[in-house]
Amino acid sequence: MKQTLLAIISLALSMSSSIQAQDMARRLHDAHDTYKEKTFTHRRFKHRDIVPLLNALKTPLSVSQVGESLEKRSINLVKAGTGSTNVLLWSQMHGDEATATMALFDIFNFLSAKNDGFDELRQAILSQITIHAVPMLNPDGTQRFQRRTATDIDMNRDALRLQTPEGALLKNLQQTLRPLVGFNLHDQNPRYSVGKTGKQAVVSFLATAYDEDRNVNDVRQRSMQLIVGMNRVLQQFVPGQVARYDDEFEPRAFGDNIQKWGTTLILIESGGYLGDSEKMAIRRLNFVSILTALKAIADGSYRQERTEDYQAIPENGRALFDLLIRNVTLVREGRSVTVDVGINRYEENLDSARAFGYKSKIEDIGDLSTFGGLEEIDATGLTLTPARLYSDTLDTPASLRKLDLAALYKEGITAFRVRQAKKDTLPTQLVHLLVDGKLPARPLQLGQIPTFLLRRGNRIEYTIVNGFWNHDPISPIIKANGIAE
Numbered sequence: 263m264k265q266t267l268l269a270i271i272s273l274a275l276s277m278s279s280s281i282q283a284q285d286m287a288r289r290l291h292d293a294h295d296t297y298k299e300k301t302f303t304h305r306r307f308k309h310r311d312i313v314p315l316l317n318a319l320k321t322p323l324s325v326s327q328v329g330e331s332l333e334k335r336s337i338n339l340v341k342a343g344t345g346s347t348n349v350l351l352w353s354q355m356h357g358d359e360a361t362a363t364m365a366l367f368d369i370f371n372f373l374s375a376k377n378d379g380f381d382e383l384r385q386a387i388l389s390q391i392t393i394h395a396v397p398m399l400n401p402d403g404t405q406r407f408q409r410r411t412a413t414d415i416d417m418n419r420d421a422l423r424l425q426t427p428e429g430a431l432l433k434n435l436q437q438t439l440r441p442l443v444g445f446n447l448h449d450q451n452p453r454y455s456v457g458k459t460g461k462q463a464v465v466s467f468l469a470t471a472y473d474e475d476r477n478v479n480d481v482r483q484r485s486m487q488l489i490v491g492m493n494r495v496l497q498q499f500v501p502g503q504v505a506r507y508d509d510e511f512e513p514r515a516f517g518d519n520i521q522k523w524g525t526t527l528i529l530i531e532s533g534g535y536l537g538d539s540e541k542m543a544i545r546r547l548n549f550v551s552i553l554t555a556l557k558a559i560a561d562g563s564y565r566q567e568r569t570e571d572y573q574a575i576p577e578n579g580r581a582l583f584d585l586l587i588r589n590v591t592l593v594r595e596g597r598s599v600t601v602d603v604g605i606n607r608y609e610e611n612l613d614s615a616r617a618f619g620y621k622s623k624i625e626d627i628g629d630l631s632t633f634g635g636l637e638e639i640d641a642t643g644l645t646l647t648p649a650r651l652y653s654d655t656l657d658t659p660a661s662l663r664k665l666d667l668a669a670l671y672k673e674g675i676t677a678f679r680v681r682q683a684k685k686d687t688l689p690t691q692l693v694h695l696l697v698d699g700k701l702p703a704r705p706l707q708l709g710q711i712p713t714f715l716l717r718r719g720n721r722i723e724y725t726i727v728n729g730f731w732n733h734d735p736i737s738p739i740i741k742a743n744g745i746a747e
């Protein structure tokens with residue numbers, strides 16, 4: 263009887279603290295704009311863009327240079343708080359995964375604010391924890407907006423050999439600070455689904471394994487408990503769109519080794535969010551979930567969480583296509599064939615990796631009924647035919663401005679030959695440019711740039727150009743036009 267009563271009391275306590283956490287997360291989410299580092303308007307900022315921000319940080323934050331990259335860019339540690347528990351956070355170990363770097367600066371702004379209704383939360387965190395954060399651990403990769411370091415080594419496979427100065431620095435920080443908790447902040451393929459739901463994974467978490475058998479000790483259990491709390495608060499903003507990353511042990515990776523070296527490791531993967539290519543919504547979710555976790559570390563409330571609730575988070579599922587065209591008819595050798603077409607749009611760096619365009623690809627053809635698409639076209643009754651090439655050759659892409667593209671689209675003309683085109687000056691119009699050569703005789707081949715028409719009889723219903731279609735709003739960001747090789 264006594265035990266039941268205690269259990270009920272403890273359940274009630276844990277429910278009230280989880281309701282408080284939900285409410286606090288909602289308030290943080292709503293107030294994010296106040297703390298948002300305004301200079302980040304897209305993901306391709308560089309090391310030189312964060313240096314002045316670091317120099318301008320105010321109390322209670324302090325900054326020190328703790329190392330440098332191979333190409334001698336400074337790597338800095340931001341410190342805040344006076345608590346006895348050390349927490350280490352690092353972002354952009356992969357140079358093209360910038361979402362959490364933005365969120366860390368938002369958190370720095372939050373920590374140095376006051377009289378905004380959050381003083382109690384700030385005080386709770388800063389009195390119990392000492393925060394150590396490395397925003398942009400791989401500045402050379404960031405310069406190129408690429409995953410790897412300047413040596414072309416993936417730092418996240420260098421935790422044992424430590425051949426990259428950046429990787430050696432991370433290990434050194436873990437070994438000297440001995441943090442209770444480490445946050446390993448990444449971006450994942452935006453096409454992961456949540457389990458089999460077909461919903462896009464906006465954020466995925468992982469309590470990284472520290473051995474092949476994926477055992478759970480106290481250190482890893484704490485990761486699971488903290489993730490349960492973060493998942494719960496995120497569900498109110500993106501219901502059903504949080505997943506769990508695969509926990510297969512990777513002996514060369516930092517997350518796995520740091521968990522093994524005794525620091526509770528939390529992997530946060532920023533995924534995709536439809537219509538938000540610069541990931542500003544996910545940046546806000548990082549801000550909310552990291553502060554939620556810091557609060558739970560500070561007051562120990564994570565101890566009430568159950569690891570079963572971690573296991574219940576669906577795993578990352580099979581990748582979705584950016585565009586899935588279902589049931590389209592194709593005529594080959596005089597025969598009608600019905601296929602689905604899976605298309606992905608890949609970012610290509612432009613303007614010294616400060617901007618980007620897309621180069622799309624026909625990823626799969628056939629029965630794709632077990633897959634989903636972030637966008638889908640039901641092409642039942644439609645026939646796939648080649649796009650048409652404009653009869654004249656243009657001097658440069660700028661000449662497109664003189665043409666009535668809408669009228670040409672109606673005739674199925676979406677491809678244009680140009681005498682010269684620089685990669686960095688791609689047009690903003692939705693067209694397929696050809697510098698040399700012609701459109702392929704067969705419009706539907708694996709690996710090819712998806713440019714074709716979907717017709718009902720003679721009427722063109724959809725114009726597909728470089729994986730985008732005519733119903734897409736043309737964004738001011740370059741919808742790049744794969745220049746066919």
Ligand SMILES: [Zn+2]
Nearest residue numbers: 356359448449
């Ligand atoms: Zn990564």
